[in-house]
Amino acid sequence: MRLLTRLLAPKAIAHAHCDLPCGVYDPAQARIEAESIKGIAEKYASNEDPVFRARALIIKEQRSELVKHHLWVLWTDYFKAPHFEKYPQLHQLFNEATKMAGASGTKGSIDVASADALLAKIDEIAKIFWETKQA
Amino acid sequence: MRLLTRLLAPKAIAHAHCDLPCGVYDPAQARIEAESIKGIAEKYASNEDPVFRARALIIKEQRSELVKHHLWVLWTDYFKAPHFEKYPQLHQLFNEATKMAGASGTKGSIDVASADALLAKIDEIAKIFWETKQA
Amino acid sequence: MRLLTRLLAPKAIAHAHCDLPCGVYDPAQARIEAESIKGIAEKYASNEDPVFRARALIIKEQRSELVKHHLWVLWTDYFKAPHFEKYPQLHQLFNEATKMAGASGTKGSIDVASADALLAKIDEIAKIFWETKQA
Amino acid sequence: MRLLTRLLAPKAIAHAHCDLPCGVYDPAQARIEAESIKGIAEKYASNEDPVFRARALIIKEQRSELVKHHLWVLWTDYFKAPHFEKYPQLHQLFNEATKMAGASGTKGSIDVASADALLAKIDEIAKIFWETKQA
Amino acid sequence: MRLLTRLLAPKAIAHAHCDLPCGVYDPAQARIEAESIKGIAEKYASNEDPVFRARALIIKEQRSELVKHHLWVLWTDYFKAPHFEKYPQLHQLFNEATKMAGASGTKGSIDVASADALLAKIDEIAKIFWETKQA
Amino acid sequence: MRLLTRLLAPKAIAHAHCDLPCGVYDPAQARIEAESIKGIAEKYASNEDPVFRARALIIKEQRSELVKHHLWVLWTDYFKAPHFEKYPQLHQLFNEATKMAGASGTKGSIDVASADALLAKIDEIAKIFWETKQA
Numbered sequence: 171m172r173l174l175t176r177l178l179a180p181k182a183i184a185h186a187h188c189d190l191p192c193g194v195y196d197p198a199q200a201r202i203e204a205e206s207i208k209g210i211a212e213k214y215a216s217n218e219d220p221v222f223r224a225r226a227l228i229i230k231e232q233r234s235e236l237v238k239h240h241l242w243v244l245w246t247d248y249f250k251a252p253h254f255e256k257y258p259q260l261h262q263l264f265n266e267a268t269k270m271a272g273a274s275g276t277k278g279s280i281d282v283a284s285a286d287a288l289l290a291k292i293d294e295i296a297k298i299f300w301e302t303k304q305a
Numbered sequence: 306m307r308l309l310t311r312l313l314a315p316k317a318i319a320h321a322h323c324d325l326p327c328g329v330y331d332p333a334q335a336r337i338e339a340e341s342i343k344g345i346a347e348k349y350a351s352n353e354d355p356v357f358r359a360r361a362l363i364i365k366e367q368r369s370e371l372v373k374h375h376l377w378v379l380w381t382d383y384f385k386a387p388h389f390e391k392y393p394q395l396h397q398l399f400n401e402a403t404k405m406a407g408a409s410g411t412k413g414s415i416d417v418a419s420a421d422a423l424l425a426k427i428d429e430i431a432k433i434f435w436e437t438k439q440a
Numbered sequence: 441m442r443l444l445t446r447l448l449a450p451k452a453i454a455h456a457h458c459d460l461p462c463g464v465y466d467p468a469q470a471r472i473e474a475e476s477i478k479g480i481a482e483k484y485a486s487n488e489d490p491v492f493r494a495r496a497l498i499i500k501e502q503r504s505e506l507v508k509h510h511l512w513v514l515w516t517d518y519f520k521a522p523h524f525e526k527y528p529q530l531h532q533l534f535n536e537a538t539k540m541a542g543a544s545g546t547k548g549s550i551d552v553a554s555a556d557a558l559l560a561k562i563d564e565i566a567k568i569f570w571e572t573k574q575a
Numbered sequence: 576m577r578l579l580t581r582l583l584a585p586k587a588i589a590h591a592h593c594d595l596p597c598g599v600y601d602p603a604q605a606r607i608e609a610e611s612i613k614g615i616a617e618k619y620a621s622n623e624d625p626v627f628r629a630r631a632l633i634i635k636e637q638r639s640e641l642v643k644h645h646l647w648v649l650w651t652d653y654f655k656a657p658h659f660e661k662y663p664q665l666h667q668l669f670n671e672a673t674k675m676a677g678a679s680g681t682k683g684s685i686d687v688a689s690a691d692a693l694l695a696k697i698d699e700i701a702k703i704f705w706e707t708k709q710a
Numbered sequence: 711m712r713l714l715t716r717l718l719a720p721k722a723i724a725h726a727h728c729d730l731p732c733g734v735y736d737p738a739q740a741r742i743e744a745e746s747i748k749g750i751a752e753k754y755a756s757n758e759d760p761v762f763r764a765r766a767l768i769i770k771e772q773r774s775e776l777v778k779h780h781l782w783v784l785w786t787d788y789f790k791a792p793h794f795e796k797y798p799q800l801h802q803l804f805n806e807a808t809k810m811a812g813a814s815g816t817k818g819s820i821d822v823a824s825a826d827a828l829l830a831k832i833d834e835i836a837k838i839f840w841e842t843k844q845a
Numbered sequence: 846m847r848l849l850t851r852l853l854a855p856k857a858i859a860h861a862h863c864d865l866p867c868g869v870y871d872p873a874q875a876r877i878e879a880e881s882i883k884g885i886a887e888k889y890a891s892n893e894d895p896v897f898r899a900r901a902l903i904i905k906e907q908r909s910e911l912v913k914h915h916l917w918v919l920w921t922d923y924f925k926a927p928h929f930e931k932y933p934q935l936h937q938l939f940n941e942a943t944k945m946a947g948a949s950g951t952k953g954s955i956d957v958a959s960a961d962a963l964l965a966k967i968d969e970i971a972k973i974f975w976e977t978k979q980a
Contacts, residue, residue: 188364189505191543192344196337202329209327221685224632227764229325235459242512246538254535261531265524268516273459280761324640324677356550359497362899370594377647381673389670396666400659403651407594415896458769460762462749466742472734479732491955492730494902499728593904597884601877607869614867626820627865629767634863729910729947775864782917786943794940801936805929808921812864 195248197296200240203233204292207276208285215282230280237271237288244299257298267291330383332431335375338368339427342411343420350417365415372406372423379434392433402426465518467566470510473503474562477546478555485552500550507541507558514569527568537561600653602701605645608638609697612681613690620687635685642676642693649704662703672696735788737836740780743773744832747816748825755822770820777811777828784839797838807831870923872971875915878908879967882951883960890957905955912946912963919974932973942966 188194207230214226245264254260269275270288323329342365349361380399389395404410405423458464477500484496515534524530539545540558593599612635619631650669659665674680675693728734747770754766785804794800809815810828863869882905889901920939929935944950945963 188341188345188368189543189547190345190348190361190364192341192348192364192368194337194341194344196333198331198333199337202331202334206323206327206329209329210323210325213325213327221632222683224629224764225636225682226325227761228633228636228768229323229327231765231768233323233327238512238516242508242516242538246508246512246535247542249535254532261535262524265516265519265531268512272517273461277459277765278762324682326678356497357548359494359899360501360547362896363498363501363903366900366903373647373651377643377651377673381643381647381670382677384670389667396670397659400651400654400666403647407652408596412594412900413897458746458750458773460750460753460766460769462746462753462769462773464742464746464749466738468736468738469742472736472739476728476732476734479734480728480730483730483732491902492953494899495906495952496730498903498906499730499732503728503732593881593885593908595885595888595901595904597881597888597904597908599877599881599884601873603871603873604877607871607874611863611867611869614869615863615865618865618867626767627818629764630771630817631865633768633771634865634867638863638867729952731948778917778921782913782921782943786913786917786940787947789940794937801940802929805921805924805936808917812922813866817864 189243189247191247195244195299197240197244197292197299200237200244201289201292201296203236203240204271204276204285204288206233207237207271208282208289211276211280211282211285214280227280231277234271234275234277237276237292238268241268241271241292241295244295248299249302253298253302256302260295260298263291263295263298267295324378324382326382330379330434332375332379332427332434335372335379336424336427336431338371338375339406339411339420339423341368342372342406343417343424346411346415346417346420349415362415366412369406369410369412372411372427373403376403376406376427376430379430383434384437388433388437391437395430395433398426398430398433402430459513459517461517465514465569467510467514467562467569470507470514471559471562471566473506473510474541474546474555474558476503477507477541478552478559481546481550481552481555484550497550501547504541504545504547507546507562508538511538511541511562511565514565518569519572523568523572526572530565530568533561533565533568537565594648594652596652600649600704602645602649602697602704605642605649606694606697606701608641608645609676609681609690609693611638612642612676613687613694616681616685616687616690619685632685636682639676639680639682642681642697643673646673646676646697646700649700653704654707658703658707661707665700665703668696668700668703672700729783729787731787735784735839737780737784737832737839740777740784741829741832741836743776743780744811744816744825744828746773747777747811748822748829751816751820751822751825754820767820771817774811774815774817777816777832778808781808781811781832781835784835788839789842793838793842796842800835800838803831803835803838807835864918864922866922870919870974872915872919872967872974875912875919876964876967876971878911878915879946879951879960879963881908882912882946883957883964886951886955886957886960889955902955906952909946909950909952912951912967913943916943916946916967916970919970923974924977928973928977931977935970935973938966938970938973942970 210226210230210233214223217223217226241264245260249260267288270284270291271277276284276288345361345365345368349358352358352361376399380395384395402423405419405426406412411419411423480496480500480503484493487493487496511534515530519530537558540554540561541547546554546558615631615635615638619628622628622631646669650665654665672693675689675696676682681689681693750766750770750773754763757763757766781804785800789800807828810824810831811817816824816828885901885905885908889898892898892901916939920935924935942963945959945966946952951959951963
């Protein structure tokens with residue numbers, strides 16, 4: 171289904187993200203990392219090999235850091251004053267989302283629920299993001 | 306349009322990418338960086354300020370490296386022997402794509418055409434990728 | 441003034457920064473990078489050698505990114521809900537400060553004034569930070 | 576044998592590796608990291624201290640990633656169309672080698688055998704590499 | 711004492727650290743990381759959760775590497791021939807300090823004593839550093 | 846000469862470099878990066894395209910940093926007290942070599958002579974290194 175939508179979508183639609191800025195941003199970057207964290211949590215739960223589990227924790231730490239980074243970039247580089255006026259909850263949303271990828275969230279625990287909560291929060295941000303792109 | 310398709314797409318579809326492996330891969334990671342390169346090339350062409358242009362070259366170098374990295378990860382971590390049997394052109398496709406993000410491509414030049422060529426090549430890979438996900 | 445605050449603070453008060461969290465944070469990390477940016481801008485202004493100037497731009501880009509990173513860490517990892525209640529301007533302060541280390545600030549320009557403005561903003565944050573540590 | 580090849584090679588023949596490109600490449604970069612992985616596996620086997628073992632796994636993960644990176648660089652940046660024509664097995668060789676430094680190889684396991692297998696595969700690549708340098 | 715030195719120093723004396731060089735150096739960068747290591751060791755000792763402990767080891771490894779890096783930068787970039795003449799013990803001091811942040815120190819062990827020893831050594835270096843800044 | 850030393854050395858003598866430590870060190874890591882810097886300087890001299898030259902400066906900065914890093918690792922992690930007693934010039938040799946890869950050397954200038962001087966200094970270190978491995 172999503173494949174179909176991708177095929178049908180015009181190719182030139184971009185997303186922006188580097189701080190030149192190039193003008194390409196996409197919350198998908200944070201989401202992909204968060205999905206990875208969820209995948210890691212699921213595999214961790216079903217594999218008790220200590221070497222595998224150590225690797226899972228090492229990689230989850232990196233992926234959580236990437237989630238934080240991608241979200242911070244959106245918050246600082248993409249969103250501007252008019253956005254914050256229109257969506258006054260944005261600051262807190264980003265602060266909560268990045269905390270949820272930190273020690274009190276997917277860094278500190280390795281359960282699927284933490285990853286799901288993070289994904290839901292990223293989706294809240296993504297929804298606003300895409301609204302601003304349509305405006 | 307793409308926004309619509311995103312809204313309609315089921316949320317659970319993931320993409321995999323870390324070498325735990327978590328099982329989440331998505332050619333979108335390479336594509337987003339390549340779109341950034343295109344955005345940089347466009348802005349470079351229309352801005353002759355030397356400081357801006359130096360920054361554009363610095364950032365384009367990093368983004369090109371990221372494209373290479375994301376493609377290499379797909380080639381080594383996601384694609385397996387049966388895929389290479391079914392798509393014998395895959396090796397060359399990836400070799401060409403990563404070269405197109407290198408010195409003979411978007412690293413070595415700063416024109417929109419190089420970025421477009423890279424994007425087209427990534428789309429060829431993405432098409433195969435999504436076919437294998439549906440199988 | 442900041443030094444005085446430091447002098448008066450018990451030695452064991454550290455500054456915390458890793459997201460274990462270890463409990464050690466210090467706005468000095470962002471400030472040192474910002475001071476470096478100012479030093480770079482000053483040297484750039486008085487040295488027209490193109491190789492030197494190219495290096496200055498490369499390094500300034502990295503240092504600006506480090507300022508952003510250190511500030512993001514403080515905003516997400518150190519500051520908690522009670523702080524944001526007591527200092528409702530904190531979100532905007534951090535958003536402005538990180539923007540001032542980005543394309544519209546020390547990344548996009550190479551003048552001493554941009555660096556000074558960033559330093560002043562970091563000091564505003566540091567003042568609040570040290571107040572919360574004394575509480 | 577490889578050393579002999581090196582001895583016979585004119586001193587100015589360098590090894591190339593950066594994507595300027597500078598023209599300096601050397602499979603030794605991947606080999607040194609793989610030797611490190613072997614050393615780590617040997618020390619891990621003879622030391623049951625959990626802190627030591629955790630460190631070994633952390634570092635082995637990084638070194639395996641470096642092996643993959645150095646090999647990818649050779650495959651994309653050094654080897655050109657004529658090489659792939661003359662050595663049609665090259666693509667598969669690199670794909671296998673990088674997989675052997677990943678989850679199904681030295682990342683996923685911590686035994687000396689995995690490291691030895693990786694080293695042997697790197698030597699296969701190095702043999703071809705030095706042949707192309709002599710041509 | 712160090713704080714006092716800082717207080718007395720003219721405000722414009724910065725601390726230099728990038729190799730442009732920008733002229734801004736500050737041993738505080740190494741010290742903050744070492745304080746973090748101490749905080750990690752303390753928390754590790756009082757928390758037996760294996761996931762927490764794995765994270766502590768992962769992060770301690772990174773922080774120890776940062777200590778080494780910041781000290782190396784001071785040793786190579788800040789200190790010049792006249793300093794080494796006046797303080798002939800400097801080379802050994804830095805060699806010992808960086809070793810104390812390595813395998814035989816805070817990387818290899820997770821006890822508070824190792825972190826304290828490292829902090830004391832950094833303070834020895836910092837004392838000399840600030841003396842040279844006042845000269 | 847160095848090659849000869851290598852030829853004569855038993856194959857199992859590896860080169861050690863990670864701070865587990867794995868016991869694998871090799872000055873070749875620093876030398877390969879320095880050779881790259883030389884290659885970059887040569888290509889820079891014969892190519893006046895401003896985009897090419899900007900890339901050359903960006904990459905040379907990174908390679909110089911890698912030289913410094915690899916040398917620092919040898920100095921701190923490989924060499925021990927008995928080595929420094931036997932080779933009292935080692936500290937200064939490393940301090941000079943890392944400075945030669947910095948602002949006063951291959952970072953600050955882009956001439957072949959700076960790269961040659963760095964290579965010669967690395968070879969001095971390598972000669973001592975291999976002597977200690979044979980002892």
